[in-house]
Amino acid sequence: MTVGAETFAEHITRRPAATGDTAEATRRGAQLDALLGDPHAPANPHGLTNLLAADARHRPPGETEWLLARAGLGAEFVPVAHGGRLTRVDLLDRVLRPVSRRDVTLGYRSGLGSLLAACAVWTSGTEQQRASTAALLLGGGRIAGAPQNGPARGEIVARPTTGGFRLDGRGEGIIDGNRADAYVVHARTGPAGTPHSDSVLLLRAGRPGLRILPGPLATGLRGAPCSAVELTDCAAPDRALIGGVGEGVALGLRSRQVGDCLVPGLLVTASGTALHSAVRASCEGRSDGIAHRWQGPLAGVFADLLACDSLATVAMRALSLLPDRAQVPAAAARYLVPGVLRENLEQLTSVLGARGHERDSARYGMLGRLMRDLPAVAPATSAADCQSVIAPQLRELAERSWFAEDMPPPGLFRLCAELPAFDHRLLTAVNRGDFLASTLLASAARVASVRGIGGQIGVLSDLAGLCVGELRELRERLLEMPAPGAGEYPVAAWCALTDRYALVAAAAAVLGVWESQDGSDPFLAAPAWAVLALIRIVGRLGLRAPEPPADVLETVRNELVRRQRGHISFDLHAAVATW
Template sequence: MAVAGDPVRPAIPSAADADRRAARLEVLLGDPYAPDNPHGLTALFEADARGRPPERTELLLERFGLSAECVPVADGGRLTRADLLARVLRPVFRRDVALGTAVGTAPVLAAGPVWAAGSTHRRAQTAALLLGGGRVGLVPHGHGQTAGTTPGGITARPAPGDGLLLGGRAEAAPDAIGARLYVVQARTGPARSPHSHTAVLLDGDRLPPLAVRETGRAAAPGRLRAPRAEIELHEHAVPHDAVLGPVGEGVPLALRTQQVGHALVPALLVAAADTALRSAVRAAGGGASPARPHRRLAGVFADILACDSFADVALRALSLLPAQAQVPAAAVHYLVPALLRENLEALACVLGARRHDRGSAHHGALGRLMRALPLAASGPARTGAAAGQAVIAPHLRPLAEHSWFAEPEPPLTLFRGGADLPVLDFASLAAAGRGDVLAASLCGSAARFAEVRGVGGHTAVLAELVQSLVTELHALRARCRALPGPGDGPLPVAAVCALVDRYALVLAAAAVLGVWESQDGADPFLAAPAWPVLALSRIARRLGAPVPPLPDGVEELVHRELVRRCHEHLSYDLDATELAP
């Protein structure tokens, strides 16, 4: 009960609020296939050809207040949970990955260290900048140095009296040009120490002229040719409260906050793949008759649902299990873009050479996404899948020794999309995640399916697939236990890369099972076993695991839903969101 004198706290936006904002943005952006829509694919293709951002769409997003989605609710914005942020940003990513990255994910990823470790003043400063339409640039540690840079990039040492003195030169992320605040990882310790860097928030208005400058353009087509930037400082003083977290904790801080991007970006690339699949279905004449399913399109749809399941579980873990979210997020970052790329190549076989035809919104969308996906998936530091591998690899042996087949299942709310979750707290994210919630979930699913392996039909096939996946996890445990431990020498790179690949596929399968088992029947298609049977069979084949014969009609059922959603303008993700006609 509130009493006189209590501060009035603003109401926290709910999941329903996020859904309403996403629906409103979808309507404002309009039909992406309408040739006269200034925010449609045709207009975006023209912006690509000019090498310029789509100004009218940028203005629409500014008036919509999209920047508020990237600022935590405690700091005056609307960001409560990463999974809800993904819902609001998906209408943009369905149309333009480059634009969505610039106005959606880049601000969240760059400002993450501020939300996790910034002082009250620095959080307020950053929030005011973003809410006013400004940008935060990122200078990550270990980013590739340009010719002539100092070996350590930006370095910092104590300033007389207080604060730090920064000097050196380093390459910045593409969003640095035009930014007014910069999150810089400055070296303050030995180069190979885990405490080698410190995160610092630089005020762009206090930097000398030309401290941040463009040095060229990335080798990519159209608007994907993001500017390359570098920052150069000479004895630049920053106050003590500009330091984000303790001195020497910059790398752990980056590892903690990058989890959000590791899960968020792939979830949004699923939305972009939605458009590519829809374009292929429409270009193929509406997907053909449901009685004559196109096996390739049905398989792509099943994989998109699997990717969405995996990404959504990782996003929800950030709020629900922040101390255990690092490995699932890294696995999503590693695997989902690769699966989407594989499926885009399958769609390219459907469309043939016309996939590069920018004169057709249906055909050109696929080629455009195939060009955009690698850069978007690599993140602001352009590290790509290697970043996911680097996070997962050191966890493999500890997980095999202490977690797999030994932990209780996670709460069902991890998988149930409509369930309430705590507000995302960047400061609670752990740099060394404990346990393996998805492996534990897989073991729980296996125990339940063991009781129905002989009943026949879809359920029996699911039970066989689950058993194949558990057998794979047993094999992974044996191989990961044999890896060198701390102090025993370096990890064998080729072997570890193969283990990471197989492990990520097992986690994706566990997410599919968890999402399917959590269904309440509100969506009959998602509650039915056809899509998890097809999705898990495709994952098992990638692993080389045994795959039982699929029941008759599985691909037909998935294809029928594919065609229905196309005709009824519903998204191809777990939410089946209503799209602009």
């Protein structure tokens, strides 16, 4: 791949690091958190009481949306080159976490949905399209995306005409589409089922022949309901085309990567709110912290959150540092994280007991709310889409990359290390390597070299070795499978291999993040959380995992209590929040 006259590697090297961007994004996130105020204060118009009340009425929290718009949140979704503040996806994640900590739906309505739709424009749009999209978002406007054609999503067909296209059909599942000022639409322009079947167009609302139809009353994401776009002999000029004719599938694979890792990160944050509720409930009336019977389950959920955050955050950082190798890690995060979080939320309902059914309670109501919203944010079709991204590439990665690729740059895992600015245009439709596999092998070897220390390090070395063994077995099984297009495609077998690969990828991310700690956070620098996270991952792989050592559970439990009492988020950033 070339960028102008430079090679891809030269372009990556010459892009300047955005010095100080991490501190600035952290500051903006803290400002938003303070602006939204104490979520548990009943009189706070932006608190959980009012957010839950608006949800019960199937209404958006208009006052809070207005507050975020006035604070300039829309600029976070526009690249700096076009007048916004978007430099890197992992920094956007830091800014948005205070919003997601309160309400996932609020994040969608306040601009996240527009960003996910606009990614196609930032990735392959013309300068005019990029400039007009930036002006729309900076002016408070919204963009919605119609998903790619499919049996459950409807189909839109675009017929070439002189100077443009004529569109007919219907696209389903457009989140918050009734309030959008423009739409990014996938339309079939070639034979169905081929790599060049679709094209992508940017259409303004109000165009003749374009109608937005209300969808059914939503169970989840009530404040951001789904709708459908109906096109009837709708004329679109050539300048509406994003990229080239027939590039829709490849463009979708490239532009979706931002959402594939950003959404899981924000879901981890929202799940942290539910964990806060459960820890609070388990500590009520006790001076010695968490009730004994809940220590194991709550510590396990905490370790899972940190593992999920590791995978999502590393994938976000790879978008800037290794954009030609970010697609599969991003898809793995989008595939794995919602399922793990769903299991965790079910565990937390046991801890909360009857309190978990207090849907209007600011202290406990967000657990039930998130359990209801999670399938809407991460539907089964999304998981299937992620499998369809990962599975066709696994065999080639196993053959050419695993056990052969060098370690990625260490800055990838150092969460406060500055990175090059993110450029959507550098994203690729096919992974060109697997840095997580190489990370797993190198980390496991380093931990094994000090295994003689014993204790938690010894357990961590054993667990890392099990994950390496799983990667080796995966490679053997993949090389026995027919390559895509070279014979019968055993879907069930590929799905099982994809599931196991995602777990191994999460283990690699955990090891990479743990090894890269600088000691500023003693808990993350210690091996206890990584040990417990890998025990949970190894268990999900169906391998025989050791029981968590007593000192591991004690360390993680003590951190749970410390963060609960100190109003600190249950993620990698350990941010002090207005709780």
